[in-house]
Each structure stands twice: as C-alpha cells, then as structure tokens.
Amino acid sequence: MWRNIASNALTFLVVVVFLFGGALIWAQNEYSASGPLDAPICLQVARGSNFNRVSQDLEEQGAISSGMIFRLGADYTEKAGQLKAGAYLVPERASMTEITDIVTKGGASTCGTEVVYRIGVNSALVQVRELDPAVGRYTEVLEFNPAEPAPTEYAAFRDDMSTRFRVSLAEGVTSWQVVQELGQVDVLDGEVANLPVEGSLAPDSYEVTKGDGRGALIERMQMAQQVILDNAWENRAEGLPYESKNEALTMASIVEKETGNAEERFLVASVFVNRLERGMRLQTDPTVIYGITNGQGVLGRGIRQSELRAETPYNTYVIAGLPPTPIANPGRAAIEAALNPAASDFIYFVAKTLNPADGHNFAATLDEHNSNVAAYRKLEAARPNQ
Structure with a gap:
C-alpha cells in the first residue's frame, strides 16, 4: 500500500512540476508577446506610485492582458523597484517587457501635457502643449508672454500633478537674458547668486520639476556647455x-x-x-x-x-x-x-537678400565682395516703404 501511495505521490509531483513549468513558459511568452493595444496611449505614473497601481491602470486602458503577469515579470527581471514617475507614450502592440522598460528607464517624459518656458534672443514665451498619442504630435493649448499677466487657464495646467515642465534656451541668448527670464519661471525657486560667465550656458531644452532651484538649473547648463566645449576642443582641427x-x-x-x-x-x-x-x-x-x-x-x-x-x-x-x-x-x-x-x-561675406534666413554671399577678394555688397544695396533701395 505504501508503495502505491509513494508512486501516486511521485506521479502527482511530476504532474505539478510539469504544469508549473508549462505555466512558467506560458507566462514568459505572455510577458514578451505583443500587447493588445491597437492605438498608442499616454500612461501617467504619479510620484510614489508602484507596479500594482500601474498594472491596474494599464489593464483599464487595455494595454496588457494580465496585471499579475506584468507585476511578476517586473519582479522576476528585478525592475519592480525601478519605477520612475512621469508621463510615458506606450506604443500600439507594446509588450509587457517593453512597457516595463519604458516606465523604469527614467529620463524625460514622452507624452501628456507640458509647459515650456522658451527663452529667445528677442523675446520669451510660455507655451502649454499636449501630445496627442494617436498622431505623436504636440498641439498648442495656450501661449503667452511671461512678462504679462498669465491667462487664468494657466494655473490649472501648472498645478496639475501630471504636468511636466521644460526650460528651453535658444542659441545666441546672453547670460543676462537667461537670468532675467528664469526669474519669470514661476515653478522654480531661489535666486541666481552671480551672473554666469558669458558663453558658459548650453542652449538646449531642460526638463525641470516644481521647486527646482534656479541656481541648480544654471549649474546644469554650465556643466552641459563644458562637456560640449571639451569634446569639441579635443577633436579640433x-x-x-x-x-x-x-x-x-x-x-x-x-x-x-x-x-x-x-x-x-x-x-x-x-x-x-x-x-x-x-x-x-x-x-x-x-x-x-x-x-x-x-x-x-x-x-x-x-x-x-x-x-x-x-x-x-x-x-x-x-x-x-x-x-x-x-x-x-x-x-x-x-x-x-x-x-x-x-x-x-x-575673407568677406554679405547677406544675399533682405531675409536673413537666405544666407550670405562669400568672397575671397575685395572686388568680389564689393560686387556682392552692390547687389545687396540694390535690394535695400528697392525695398517697399523706404
């Protein structure tokens, strides 16, 4: 009798192991297979969130077939503790593996509503824009001059926890302009103690969060410019x-x-x-x-x-x-x-037309240059209302 019991127990154990192995293979395939999304979505991951909440959101939006497999896969790949807050574009048919990578790799958010504070050479601008996941393009929601009173709608976008913020510097702005306009960015704190050395700030787009210090952002700009200059200097002619x-x-x-x-x-x-x-x-x-x-x-x-x-x-x-x-x-x-x-x-150049975007005529001799200048003067003389 004991022999029969042992035999049945062994048979049962083999079946359990076989079923478990099959279930594991099936779960792994599900985790890496193309997902059910038939159109891109924007996934919001709030600060302090976890994979349980994210999996529920993904299930509700039809992005994954099983929240449990999604959570187990994140645990198995040791990424469950690497969740990053942000707004992420999840493409159609994205697998659970791909979605896990999207929400754990960090970096700039890729969709949702963002406020961009643009510092230009001639003016500054605040833009509120939103990414349409279906077409992958931003649409402008609001735009205003930061030196003027903000539209009433702006506060709602600014205070929404899911909104992202960027400070964008145009090429050719001066350090004084940057400091002046950063003072208008109402999501930043603190003061810039000293005017940055001219040329030391890298024109680029910088993602910021509410409460970031203006001085700390200046340091980021300076570090970025130093890296660019060092690399270019090392590879100079x-x-x-x-x-x-x-x-x-x-x-x-x-x-x-x-x-x-x-x-x-x-x-x-x-x-x-x-x-x-x-x-x-x-x-x-x-x-x-x-x-x-x-x-x-x-x-x-x-x-x-x-x-x-x-x-x-x-x-x-x-x-x-x-x-x-x-x-x-x-x-x-x-x-x-x-x-x-x-x-x-x-050794010479002069504008081709009255439109700066059209570029310049270049010359190696003074005679050539004088000819180019004469052509430009004719355009000036023919300009309407002059």
Missing part, C-alpha cells in the same frame, strides 16, 4: 589661431550671432579664422552691439557711425583679434564650426 578654449568659445559666439543658417556656420567660421590668420580685423557688427548693450537685451536700432569708431574692447572694427569674452551663449553646432571651420579662402 590643427593650426587654429586660438590660444585657449575661451577664445574658441568667443569665436563660436560670433559665428552664432552672425548666422542662423545651420548650413553656413562652418563657412562663416572659416571667414573669421582666415581673417585672424591674415592679421585682419574681424569687423563684425554683433561684437559692437554687445559692447553697447553688455548683453542686456536687444539694441533695437542701427549702429551709429560714432559707435563703429569708438575704441572699446568689443569693437572689432577697431581692435585686432578677438574680443575679451564671448558675446552670447553659442550652441553645439556653432562651437563645432569654430573648432572645425570649412576649408576656404573667403
């Missing part, structure tokens, strides 16, 4: 007429202010490098303007002849070589152009 990284950064800022045309930056840089190498003055208006404004806002008028003749450290019509500091915060592309300029014999 040979024989450039710069004695330091600061001189290269100064050149990059001039290139940034002289052209907004990405395709031209390397040619513009070559003109100024060629001028330095030949002992010619740079003769660039943006440096003169910086000497007048000290980077504090836009000049808002033409440069006077007396200002072009004035002997100031930033008047490159008078001084030899580079000015003593950068004249703005250049972006990555301008820094790379300054440290790897195009190979050319150009």
